[in-house]
Amino acid sequence: MAMAGCLLGMAWQAAHADTVPVAVAANFAAPMQKIAAAFEADTGHKAELSLGATGKFYAQITHGAPFQVLLSADDTTPARLEREGKAVANTRFSYAIGSLVLWSAQPGYVDAQGAVLKTGDFRHLAVANPRTAPYGMAAMQVMDKLGVSAALRPRLVQGENIAQTFQFVSSGNAALGFVALSQVMVDGKISQGSAWQVPAHLHAPIRQDAVLLQPGQGKPGALALLQYLRSDKARAIIQTYGYSL
Template identity: 50%
Template sequence: MLQTLLTSIVKQTGRIALIIHLLSGAVIQQVNAETLRVAVAANFKTTLEVLVENFEANSEHRVILASGSTGKHYAQIRNGAPFDLFFAADARRPRLLEQQQRSVAGSRFTYAVGKLVLWSPKPGYVDDKGQVLASGTFRRLAMANPRLAPYGLAAKQVLQQRGLYEHLQSRLVRGENIAQTFQFVATGNAQLGFVALSQLQGSSMAQQGSLWTIPESLYDPIEQQAVLLNDTPAARAFIAYIKNEPAGRIIRRFGYATASQERE
């Protein structure tokens, strides 16, 4: 009888110890879990959402995205906005933050190289040489604000190369960012517009419409860089994931080039 009682106590003690061990592990994991706050350029938001989903599926960390124009994000970060990472649509703002010692030294890197296209949802409207820009057949041409959005600056450079920027001033409608610019064209508020190739990947509207993939010789490379603002294990883990080839394949699938691809 005594032996049976002792055996039962030992078994119960073992179960309790196992439960305590499991609970302790869960508590430790919960303590180590972090929530990342990431500022991301509007053009890269959809791509980053897919990357975040994959990252979260294999990590205890969580990621909150705030998308918008690179220029506005830069101003917010300078004014103390509590972001952990900044995925810009250019290299200039991350470089400025680095120079101003507002980012973690040595963390800046190129995560994607953007591509600019001239697009209309109307089939056959945009030709493969971009001659429609000089035709005068459109009432409104959409582009992102060159002061805030790198894709807008690239669009301005294309028009300047064609000698059309000043001539088309009265027809330009400027979006705060590339996402708003895309909406101007998609909703018919502009007949055509300069958008990111990534916005058209997999879009039924793009397949039904017409576009000109603009030669990269007509605008400065849209080198999109990220920078670490708050040095935490979760932020480091996320950067490591973005730099790996599985993430690179996703980025290229959405219409970007990557730094590794550019070196090939």
């Protein structure tokens, strides 16, 4: 009887498990993939992840894309969607605060103070598109604060999102670039190359908000995912990638 009850419980869970389409800011790809695996194992619901730039997700959502949850790279896009009736009121919360790094795949190339921005003879500096990617906007703010924007503008190469920006640098097409700390951190340490962790006072806080979108209203899987993001297990994963909470 106990075995039969267990099998019935598993069958009920499978029958009621949801697939949740989730729009995920590119900087949060690695932690969210781990969280999604744990979420499925713990709840039976599956998070179907789409990765990209927050600004592009905004355009897709306003044109009817069926995402149920948005994990944004900023806090302004979810608030805007809420005001426009595309997101469910009172479901928005900050799931992480991001950190920006100046990174090179070459060990020893980027110094611990970021002076290479003024002294380096590099040809290309990669940044994410500041119009669609909050990490790109933060990078431009840093260069403005340091007074190097005019000098560096001819050397900038723009990635469509922070994932493409990272690819420019990791492939060597750009000697260095501004990327998310989460992209180069493993188990609390920068795993490769050389980096300058940009002090938080040099740019506006990269507060990343999650929100339930209208297609997810009343969907158990979407609601469960938002709750799971606040769990101790998810928060521990998030912190190992260099985010603060």
